[in-house]
Amino acid sequence: MTLAERQARPRALLFDWDNTLVDTWPTIVECYHDTFTTLGLAPWTANEVRARAHGSLRDVFPSLFGERAGEAETVFYETFHRIHLQRLQPLPGADDLLARCQDLGCYVAVVSNKVGDNLRTELAHLGWQRWISRAVGARDCLRDKPAPDPIFRALDGTGIAPDETVWMVGDTPADLKCAHAAGCLPVLVGGPEALSEMFLSHPPRLRARNCHELAALL
Template identity: 30%
Template sequence: MHLTTPRAILFDLDGTLADTAPDLTGAMNRLRVARGLPPTPYETLRPVASAGARGLIGAAFGLQPGDEEYEELRVAFLDNYASALAQDSQLFDGVPALLESLRGLGLAWGIVTNKAARFTDPLVPLIGLQQAGCVVSGDTTPHAKPHPAPLLEAASRLGMRPGDCWYVGDDLRDIQAGQAAGMATIAAAWGYCGDAPPVTWNADAVADSPMQLIELIRRLSS
């Protein structure tokens, strides 16, 4: 898709707007310690933080959905996380300036995350994102990303056509969801990004920092 001037920017949350890995990995390592295991190094867990419980349990315990004990670990991990959502989570450097720039340009913005509303709803105001025009969580629609349904719901809530929106995310499934929704896609290379380099995701653009994203939007809006 050729990039055109957006009317709205939709963002993933974990690893795109906010560095939530410290609290996510902390919840996982409290689970390991409670089971008599040493903490998993932060450097091992951080890249998979955008994949939530599935990615973190895979990295910390070597288990995947369907494996014995996986569901028990998932429930315990989420309970740990719910008890300490925003002790160390914060917006990435440059994100407040990015959001202020969008306001100055008259562009709407919103959040589309696979994080369940149980966590999203209290977390968003705690880390300073309460001005979002919409917040769509992983359980807001019947499908989570990479299905396009959450992104289409967000566009609808903002009163926008999908083609007038950009979707910005730090995971391949974000780009897949944006493409399926008919939106322009931007890979947030400042985020966690998993195993595959963002340049391989076939996004419409790759931004190495929030400032680069600001510059890209300004060029198209001028």
């Protein structure tokens, strides 16, 4: 019997947003490119952005840009608001996965490091409110992921305790660390084939290559 077969069916699934349910890497890469170049800095390559652009901007930008963090954030969001909705694309199988969760009677929420208002705008743009009960983003809580605060906010008032029947699903070390901190089941979707030290310090309990495979696990 596999781990997935032994694992209890979840009562709740909390999904990361960017590159877990939707493909936003092209947008993120362009936002970082414009930010670095406007500030007169050598931009990261697309691969560097994928490897390093994790965490909320309010946590990451001060270490990247120091006293110019506020200026950098302004530039980032000027590009973001210009392009994010027109480029927003669901990942293959994401809508079927969310429908499957609903069929199973699971509570579904999103826990993201995208600013909450922007997250909810994208959710509405896709019309996914029919599947997703709550969306908690950056700045909605005192602390963002990997702190457990957003998970606690997503479950608040549901009567569901953060335990192993709550799956925190994401593609980055921050998602797994957040799950461990809250006492939920960490589930990695996508991510590198060979897990780096960052992933192994807070390892996943379940893995799926994509949304289709996660739906099959359910």
